[in-house]
Amino acid sequence: MAFLLLRRLVQTALILLGVAAITFLLLYALPADPARMIAGRSATAQTVANIRRELGLDQPLLVQFWSYLQGLVQGDLGRSYAQKTDVGTLIAARLPATLILMAAGIFVEVLLGVFLGVVAAIRRGGFVDRLVMMASFVGVSAPQFVAALLLLYVFAVTLAWFPMSGFGSFAHVVLPALTLGILGAGWYARMVRSAMIDVLNQDYVRTARAKGLSSFRIIFRHALPNALLPVIAMIGIDIGQFMSGVVVVEAVYGWPGIGQLAWQAIQQVDIPIIMGVTLVSALAIVLGNLLADLVAPLIDPRIRAR
Amino acid sequence: MTTAAPVLGIDGLCVDALTPQGPRRVLDAVSFNLMSGETLCIAGESGSGKSVTSLAVMGLLPKASLRIASGSIKLEGRELSKLSNSAMRSVRGGDVAMVFQEPMTSLNPVMSIGEQLTEAIREHQGSEGGTASAVALRMLDAVHITEPARRMTQYPHELSGGMRQRVMIAMALSCRPKVLIADEPTTALDVTVQAQILTLMKELKREFGASIVLITHDMGVVAQMADRVVIMQQGRIVEQGDVLPIFRSPRERYTQELLAAVPRLGAHAGTDGPPRIAATAAASVPRAASPVLSVRDLAVHYGKKPSGLLGGKKLAAAVSDVSFDIFSGETLGLVGESGSGKSTTGKAVLGLIPFDGDVAIDGQQIGALSQRQMRPVRRSAQMIFQDPYASLDPRMAVGAAIAEPLLIHGIGNRSERTDRVADLLRRVGLGPDAASRYPHEFSGGQRQRICIARALAVNPKLIVADESVAALDVSVRARVLDLMLELQETMGLAYLFVSHDMAVIERMSHHVAVMRGGRIVEMGTRRAVFEDPQDAYTRALMAAVPLPDPPMRKSA
Amino acid sequence: QDAPKQGGDIVITYKDDIATLDPAIGYDWVNWSMIKSLFSRLMDYKPGTTELVPSLAETFDVAPDGLTYTFKLRKGVKFTNGREIVASDVKYSIERAVDPKTQGPGAGFFGAIKGFDDLSGGKAATLEGIEAPDDATVVFHLSRPDATFLHVLAVNFASVVPKEAVEAAAGDFGKKPVGSGTFVLRDWTVGQSLTFERNPDYFVKDMPHIDKFTVEVGQEPLVALLRLQKGEVDIAGDGIPPAKFLEIKNSPEGAEIIVDGQQLHTGYVTLNTKVKPFDDVKVRQAVNMAINKERITRILNGRATPANQPLPPLMPGYDKAFTGYDYDVEKAKALLAEAGHGDGFETVLYSTNTDPQPRIAQAIQQDLAAIGIKAEVRALAQANVIAAGGTEGEAPMIWSGGMAWIADFPDPSNFYGPILGCSGAVQGGWNWSWYCNEALDKRAVAADSMSDPAKAAERQAEWGKIFTDIMADAPWVPVTNERRVVAKSPRMGGEGEIYVDPTRVINYDAIFVKQ
Amino acid sequence: MQVLKSMFRQPAALFGLVVVALVVMLALAAPLVAPYSPDEQMFDGLTLEGAPLPPSAQFLLGTDTLGRDLFSRLLYGARTSLVIGLVANGVAVSIGLMIGILSGYMRGLIGSALMRFTDLMMAFPALLLAIVLAALLRPSLWIVAMVIALVNWVQVARIVYTETRGLVERDFILAERSLGAGHGRILFHHILPHLVPTAIVWGTLGIATTVLLEATLSFLGIGVQPPTPSWGNIIFESQSYFQAAPWLVFIPGAVILLTALSFNLVGDALRDILDPTQRGRG
Ligand SMILES: Nc1ncnc2c1ncn2[C@@H]1O[C@H](COP(=O)(O)OP(=O)(O)OP(=O)(O)O)[C@@H](O)[C@H]1O
């Protein structure tokens, strides 16, 4: 077990290295010149050249990458071009917000999705099932921006149950998490529904019923765990999405997460920040997947670690 | 005989199977009563509707495919078929408990044995965790499972077929139900355990006044257990009555046939091999110089391989020091305690699980072969798995499943394959319409026959048959066994024949090996082992075989 | 208008994070006005106007040859760390802005100071052109006359910073700024908010008016507006998004909320003079006539006015009499035919991808189609458009919206060099028309040398002429002069101009709360 | 044929089938059906203040912020969006299925390497790839389709991988091996069919999300460029107008929803028909 973990950690490091290398390459394939973005419109060619030299952008690509890696091993993510601050500090400042939103969002998503999926599977073909199906499609077809604003209108402006914007208290996290949860729950609901339909036809569910167990226990203790494998995988995937891809919701609710940082950095070609965010979210994704792989055998004892 | 109202009364029960072609009647006007403290045995043809009847009583018919068309089911005068779901819940498990036919798929793969046992106890007796698990442990002990405490923490896939069956029984008995419906409860058990289980059920009946519906193919069990007997065929009850009259003077033709077909231990005493079936076969095929299957020092460990760095789990051998040869045209019968490693041996000799030691099929060491190199070997060596349902792809029509080995090994063209499938189905006693149906639409015995047909499809040289006739009623079983013998004679097939039914072993085997605790404790010719058993365990096995004769029970 | 009242805390929102508050580095329109308020400079502008006034300097004196500027510093002005400002601080601050190590974008502004090339080329550590003969006197020696030099001393890059604080911050001065402006940065929660408090020791009495302002970043403009309407926010810094503009404008409280002011901005389409067929002046003129600017201002809900010359109306030198090219499809077609493109041609029009820019690009696209020019619109992230513009032969047409020139200081010269002069028509430059007219360049240099304040009017006229003359070559299609729209809560007081200050966007020093 | 017949028996599936057919036909017949050119910014398509017009007899579904007819744009947009939703998403699901199955099935080095490759692809910022491609290539529908396929397959692969890992441990796979079935046969005849439900979920929910994703990508400059309409960019262009001009957001949103839903209805019916364990239901 420990050995396996060790192996996966080494693989994780390799994946991160791969991500770093590809990202670096891609960023330098961009025609946009970070030095010019920093220098702005009034700068003379000399100023631009100076900035480029100071940033080390005039070095060969490999040299740049190498020195980046050297910094990386020492835990140094570099300095932002535009903000002239440690990238590590910038990311660390936003990490708590991202992690909180991730946890809350996934919580809502999974809770809602699993619940709806189970209900739909039980009431298969019925009205409730249709309704859940509709709802899940509304969720995935809704543009995030509009959905977020609608929720904001209803719950923050009209009802004033929650603050409109900001970060700090539990009330603040409710709406963004709800938005993400509602939009993402459709996936879970559909996956759970189809897995549950399969499981509910299995003999062991029949056995459980023969024991006279409550429907609740049959569904949630006997059937659901057998349908959870894809959900676990989905959570692994979602961790990645949340680490880098919730710009819109963050923006609408003024949530100081990493998404906004990344988005701004991309606009400004602030390579160190892009690299930093990429690596951090890559790490989260790999860890998420690792977690999913480790949890799967716990849920299904038949899957023994290979 | 009391005149009191029956505990369970079934009257005119009709069940339809819903098919794309419209409803098909699988139960037709079934009526019988179960009196308090009585044991009612249902015997009959495979696929005759025994399991469907019991499912109907439990209210557990699969909604998607089976539906009660008419009739009533009354428990102590209460109509069950009209009960609400929640009212039915307290009946299930508490008043009526059931042991299902297929233990492999009837246990939840992701829950530990302990949890599956205790939850029912808690549900119906409201005992706290501690007492519930104490009860569970006691029940496991009562069904004679080895190391019951360890089993509590294990998962179904880690248990042998027989162990799972015993878990199922323990589960059903743990709540002390008024009515116990047991669908082939002892099919997968060796006879010594079977005897113990049957005793247990009798005790239960005596202690708690429970009534029992016992579905079984084993006329020995019927004779030993039944107060009354119901004989079913094609969804109908052909005969019912007290056990003695039925055994003594069966009225219906089918009942007569059924009883006539019952194999009796010792029927073949004094002979060396199985009886000859095919008149056309050569008088005697000379024994080949080299064996079809040669096994030396086989050992199998379950669990993780120890990994160099930090060490893995400590491994217990499920099988060790197993060596034997099987020559073509011969059968090695493998008997033994449940969990003794029979299935494990069977899987290992076909290279389906990792093993240590040497296994040679047709002279070829399989340990070192790649998947590709294995393929021709697979054609000549087939396996019939202990659990037919689990070993069939639920999404593949039965016809396709049987044709699959043909396809895999590139035998015949499309129409030849269709013909071959139809032929095989006929030979194992299934209608040609079976080809287009799916595994879940069959009875346990029918599925077993499908698996046999699939193994026979490619005309292999060696078949590992793991309890492969356990779920068949005696008449079909006799036909299937005859078929297997005939193939052996005509084509020189070799069998590794795993069974707990001593009569069947006696009928089929040239040689017999007895396993216990992962080792072979006794091996020899059939005659030697059956007529002069050396090992104490073998002797116990012989003694425990139930005799299909009610009066003898009384005098015993 | 009522007189400014003292006191009050306000909340301001922006979408983008504040990059830095280091005056030598910060160069976007959001931090520009904050830096202005954190620091002081020798020169500054009267709030809401383009009028230069001495600030840290008490008096100044320009030598007749225009090559020497002498400033006398105000006495007793202190940095917020308590130390008094001396002349050497001015010298240090400007040298810091020029020093390549600082990686500051504004170095080029100081190009006229003697020794600039040595310092920026890394050959010297100081600027020989700045002298601090005593604590109260700073003397600048220029290598060429520069009529905009006083403006240069008013841009943020000329802000005076204390050396000890810069060094103490160890490279993080942008997050821990120390200056002598109207406000002090009290708190900065990265990614969330910044709090500025008034500097009680500011050298002008009763400046600033408010006690404190909190800047919340990462705020979606639409939401900021909602919060403003609920009273949670006092100024929505990003203004009113197009989608909301009409609704707010036509609402009863609209007039109170909307501040709509002119800025030094022109939106234009560059026509790449090095790319066929835009190398033909007739084609460029035809394009100028083809674009229906009225319609575009309508799409912008009337928040802009049609433009006909590069200079915006607020800029000194703007020629009111000039009418440029009128919208005339027939004439445009005729010109195209004359140039041999009667059947039209295909080309590409770049634009940034933030609303409403792609929409305007599409409006232009449709107008071009009317005279037979099939333009493919390519809406990209800003950095990519800038890269395409600065690559020779790459982008035939660029709609400048979103990146358009907003002047650093209110002088016409600021609208020429990088964007229309030969010096900008280089790889990586900002002259996306790649227009280089040596004769005009010479006239521009000449005009900038007229540093004698007495000749200011003459210089302005000459600059105005340069820009109208450029239009004869039509390297641009001046399309609109956009007004800036800021939303403020009704309790905020002050003229519109201080919310849309031509030199600093929001003038935090001048705004006040009405109570 | 049998399949089609079974489908006609289910009202939901029939509804789905009809909508799908309608959408496809309308997309093909857009030039014949559309009342205006999708790109024409009509003079009378905006109010004097420059606001878009709500649905009316003249403009059936109203106009957008440039004064173009929304109905016509939706018709033409169907072409782009169907390609994205069906082709791009279809390719993504197929690749994901393939790689997921393989990595879940294969033991040892290859399986593990495949999964790590998927992890790598997943950890890699797709947005960045899109931006770089946008900057380097001439944007086109096919490039955006390619990027979407490239981005989306990974997630499918992940799910399929986990499910496959559960499936290979089932007894019938062991039974297949005993018959001598090769890897290919086990993979495609015995594991793949069990993944059909998953594939249908992703295939149909994916239609909606990829249609929206396309808009994000066009926004980044890759993919269809203005004024070519797609359902996604119609919404995106006007999403902040959802109050001022709700028809600009909610009508295309409903169209996407309805289309994805209809495909799902068809897919679900197909799955039920193909899934023997669900047969016989009334
Ligand atoms: N889910 C189902 N759908 C359709 N037909 C079914 C289904 N289950 C059972 N059948 C059919 O109903 C009949 C009775 O089956 P049942 O399982 O009761 O047989 P059985 O008497 O228990 O046989 P065995 O001894 O082989 O277990 C069989 O013909 C079987 O094929």
Ligand SMILES: Nc1ncnc2c1ncn2[C@@H]1O[C@H](COP(=O)(O)OP(=O)(O)OP(=O)(O)O)[C@@H](O)[C@H]1O
């Ligand atoms: N996958 C597994 N993991 C761990 N232990 C296992 C596994 N499969 C079987 N065993 C153990 O191996 C031993 C032998 O099991 P096997 O299935 O070979 O018994 P068997 O002789 O076939 O019994 P039965 O007659 O009950 O089928 C048992 O103790 C069982 O618990």
Ligand SMILES: [Mg+2]
């Ligand atoms: Mg049965």
Ligand SMILES: [Mg+2]
């Ligand atoms: Mg076994």
